[in-house]
Amino acid sequence: xxxxxxxxxxxAKPVVMPxxxxxxxxxxxxxxxxxxxxxxxxxxxxxxxxxxxxxxxxVGGVFAGTGWVVANQGSLLVxxxxxxxxxxxxxxxxxxRSLRRLERTAQQVGDLSxxxxxxxxxxxxxxxxxxxxxxxxxxxxxxxxxASLLGTAGLVIVxxxxxxxxxxGLRDRLMRVVAPGELRVTxxxxxxxxxxxxxxxxxxxxxxxxxxxxVALGLWLIGVPGALLLGLLAALLRFVPYLGPWLxxxxxxxxxLGSSEGLAVLLTVAGFLTALELVSNNVLEPWLFGASxxxxxxxxxxxxxxxxxxxxPIGLVLATPLTACLVAFGxxxxxxxxxxxxxxxxxxxxxxxxLYQRLLxxxxxxxxxxxxxxxxxxxxxxxxDDVVLPALGLLERxxxxxxxxxxxxxxxxxxxxxxxxxxxxPEAPPPARPAILCVPAGGGWDETVCDALTRFLASLGxxxxxxGHKLSAELAEEVARSDxxxxxxxxxxxxxxxxxxxxxxxxxxxxxxxxxxxxxxxxVEAATLHGRADAETYVVxxxxxxxxxxxxxxxxxx
Numbered sequence: 265x266x267x268x269x270x271x272x273x274x275x276a277k278p279v280v281m282p283x284x285x286x287x288x289x290x291x292x293x294x295x296x297x298x299x300x301x302x303x304x305x306x307x308x309x310x311x312x313x314x315x316x317x318x319x320x321x322x323v324g325g326v327f328a329g330t331g332w333v334v335a336n337q338g339s340l341l342v343x344x345x346x347x348x349x350x351x352x353x354x355x356x357x358x359x360x361r362s363l364r365r366l367e368r369t370a371q372q373v374g375d376l377s378x379x380x381x382x383x384x385x386x387x388x389x390x391x392x393x394x395x396x397x398x399x400x401x402x403x404x405x406x407x408x409x410x411a412s413l414l415g416t417a418g419l420v421i422v423x424x425x426x427x428x429x430x431x432x433g434l435r436d437r438l439m440r441v442v443a444p445g446e447l448r449v450t451x452x453x454x455x456x457x458x459x460x461x462x463x464x465x466x467x468x469x470x471x472x473x474x475x476x477x478x479v480a481l482g483l484w485l486i487g488v489p490g491a492l493l494l495g496l497l498a499a500l501l502r503f504v505p506y507l508g509p510w511l512x513x514x515x516x517x518x519x520x521l522g523s524s525e526g527l528a529v530l531l532t533v534a535g536f537l538t539a540l541e542l543v544s545n546n547v548l549e550p551w552l553f554g555a556s557x558x559x560x561x562x563x564x565x566x567x568x569x570x571x572x573x574x575x576x577p578i579g580l581v582l583a584t585p586l587t588a589c590l591v592a593f594g595x596x597x598x599x600x601x602x603x604x605x606x607x608x609x610x611x612x613x614x615x616x617x618x619l620y621q622r623l624l625x626x627x628x629x630x631x632x633x634x635x636x637x638x639x640x641x642x643x644x645x646x647x648x649d650d651v652v653l654p655a656l657g658l659l660e661r662x663x664x665x666x667x668x669x670x671x672x673x674x675x676x677x678x679x680x681x682x683x684x685x686x687x688x689x690p691e692a693p694p695p696a697r698p699a700i701l702c703v704p705a706g707g708g709w710d711e712t713v714c715d716a717l718t719r720f721l722a723s724l725g726x727x728x729x730x731x732g733h734k735l736s737a738e739l740a741e742e743v744a745r746s747d748x749x750x751x752x753x754x755x756x757x758x759x760x761x762x763x764x765x766x767x768x769x770x771x772x773x774x775x776x777x778x779x780x781x782x783x784x785x786x787x788v789e790a791a792t793l794h795g796r797a798d799a800e801t802y803v804v805x806x807x808x809x810x811x812x813x814x815x816x817x818x819x820x821x822x
Contacts, residue, residue, distance in 0.1 A: 274574055281575050282416055286423035288585055290431070291458055292465050293319050297428050316428045320421070333496055449596050457592035461585045464557045472502040475544055479516065482536050486529060488520050504580045505568055513537050557588040563607035616654030623655065624668075626675040628682065635683055644687055645720055649806045652683065652716075653756075656709040657785040660756040663708050680712050687716060688723035700728035700814050701748040705755035705763035707733040713754045713784060717807055726815050728752075736766045740773040750814055752780040767801065778802075782810050 273280055300315035310318070427434065439450045480495025488494070494516050501508035520533040559567070567587035571579030587607060594604030605612050613621065615638065622631035638647040659676055662668050668676075702717050704710030714730040721728040731742060743751055751770060755763035767779055779801045804810045 270574070277575055278416075281578055282419040283423055284582055284586065285420050285578065286427055288461070288465070288582065289420070289424050290427040291461055293323075293424075293428065294431060295462075297431075312429055316425055319428070320425060323421075330496065330500075333492055453593050453596040456595065457589040460557045460588050460592055464585065464588065468503065471544065471548055472499045474548070475499060475502060475540065478540055479512075479537070482540070483516060483519075483533065486520075486532055486536065487523070488516070488529065488533060489523050490519055494519060504577060505564075505583065507580065509541065513541075557584060558591050558608055558610075559584065559588055560607060560609045563587060563591070563609075567607070614654075615651045617658070619651050619655040620658045623659065623676040623679055624672055626672075626679075628675075628679050631679050632682060632686075636686075639686075645808050645811065648716060649808055652680075653713065653784045653807065656680075656712065657756050660706075660709045664757060680709075684712065684715055684719070687719045698727050698729045698746075699749045700726060700752065701743055701746060701750070702728055702730045702752045702754060703739050703743065703766070704731070704733045705753050705766050706757055706761070709756055710754045713756065713782070713807075714752075717752060717754070717782075717810060720807060720811050721814060724811065724815055728814070736762070736769045739766060740769040743770060743777065744774050748777060750778050750780065752782055752810055752814060754782050754784070756784050780804060780810055780813055782807075 296319055297312070297315045300310055300318055301312055303310050435454070439447065439454070442450060476495045476497075476499025478495075479498040480491050483491035483494055494512075497515060498509075498512040501512040504511075516533055516537060517530060520530045523529065564584065567583045568580060571583035571586065573579070575582070590600065591604050591608045594600035594602070594608070604610075611618070615634065619631055619634050622634065635647055635651055638651050641647075642650060659668070663673065700718075700721060702714035704714050711730070711733055718728040718730045731739060734742070751774075753763055753766055753770075755761075757763070763781060763783065767781060770777060770779055781801065781803045783803060783805050784807070785805065802813055804813060
């Protein structure tokens with residue numbers, strides 16, 4: 265199916281490409297048309313047709329002004345072209361002389377190695393070339409290109425007029441064809457795509473026009489002829505990603521080289537353009553673009569290559585808007601979701617799943633960096649709740665289902681030991697009979713969470729001690745001997761399993777002990793169990809909740 269769509273886009277380019285350009289322009293000009301429709305005097309309104317006519321005249325005026333600048337400035341440059349040619353020859357005369365000397369030396373060496381002794385030189389071959397026919401062929405080719413461009417522009421204008429006039433009708437028909445019966449999803453997808461594309465095109469146009477004005481003003485102050493034309497070309501060429509800015513800068517440098525007798529003007533123009541590009545790329549673009557169009561950097565490059573291959577230079581201009589629309593629809597349409605995942609700028613995996621994957625891949629550096637980044641944003645306690653606990657839940661699930669081998673378990677254990685070592689530890693060893701005990705409901709990663717919770721509590725001034733995994737009867741007996749006021753049961757598995765059995769044992773053996781059941785990452789099941797808890801039992805699903813409950817019930821040590 266994808267190959268068929270690409271084939272249609274390629275072979276139907278004379279029709280599909282102007283339609284895509286017209287659609288993009290209709291998205292940009294639709295808000296202006298809507299505003300103009302409401303303008304009127306009394307009961308008289310401009311109406312849809314009048315608004316489209318005004319927009320068309322404005323666009324035509326812009327094109328006419330652009331053509332006048334190109335014609336006026338271009339004629340001046342053509343008149344001074346012989347002077348510029350002589351200036352360029354003077355600038356390049358000495359480097360060209362050196363190259364010619366080097367070329368002659370290489371040719372002499374080659375001739376000496378190839379000419380045999382006593383060999384007669386063959387007569388030189390004379391070929392008459394009809395230069396006039398080549399000039400006529402070039403003129404015909406150029407005229408054909410201009411005619412094709414004008415024809416495409418005319419088709420775009422016609423399509424744009426009809427798209428603006430029949431905007432609502434065409435939108436309704438498209439929605440019914442794309443997703444009948446799913447108006448809510450389709451409307452949201454269309455709105456998201458239009459908003460992203462409109463914001464991107466407006467910001468790009470504002471940035472490029474400002475850049476072109478700055479180039480024109482700077483070159484005029486430096487004294488480069490044709491500054492207005494070069495600024496206009498700089499603004500237009502910047503719509504072509506990657507290649508356009510380099511081409512515009514090259515034209516400006518050539519003009520500077522031909523208009524001066526030294527290198528001072530050339531170096532001044534080069535420095536000015538470099539500084540302007542740095543300001544545009546690092547200051548103006550982040551400020552004007554604001555929110556992203558939803559594409560990753562890889563998607564920008566890939567879409568540029570694909571659409572340039574498909575539609576040539578016009579494809580370079582349309583690459584980002586078309587791909588942004590595809591990604592926007594992929595967020596709502598299941599059939600297009602792979603494009604949103606592969607090309608979008610959103611994380612393909614949640615942080616917890618990314619950490620889980622790093623643990624399975626034995627990537628200690630990436631796993632540690634992921635937790636450290638989240639710790640810097642939220643703090644250690646919130647980072648564990650947000651990233652580490654859900655990843656441990658996935659590990660515990662796969663461990664119980666025996667999906668992990670011994671090497672994966674060992675690598676994950678070593679990485680988590682390193683993450684525990686990064687947590688703030690207690691300033692002094694916990695007392696022999698602390699008021700808080702953390703006990704694991706099962707083996708595996710329940711013990712890791714117990715160790716982490718005791719470290720968090722100790723850093724907050726509430727010493728606690730973690731017990732190792734044992735049988736539930738042995739854990740209940742050890743809790744009874746400790747006379748602990750509070751016990752936190754750590755469980756990453758289902759609450760219907762070992763955690764409930766351990767709590768029953770603790771209730772029988774230590775009826776006066778208050779119990780906090782930590783069902784980490786099981787918010788829904790924790791809330792269900794909380795409805796059946798008694799006055800001495802509290803159910804939590806996050807370390808922050810457990811820490812707050814235990815600290816409020818036990819006075820911190822001084």
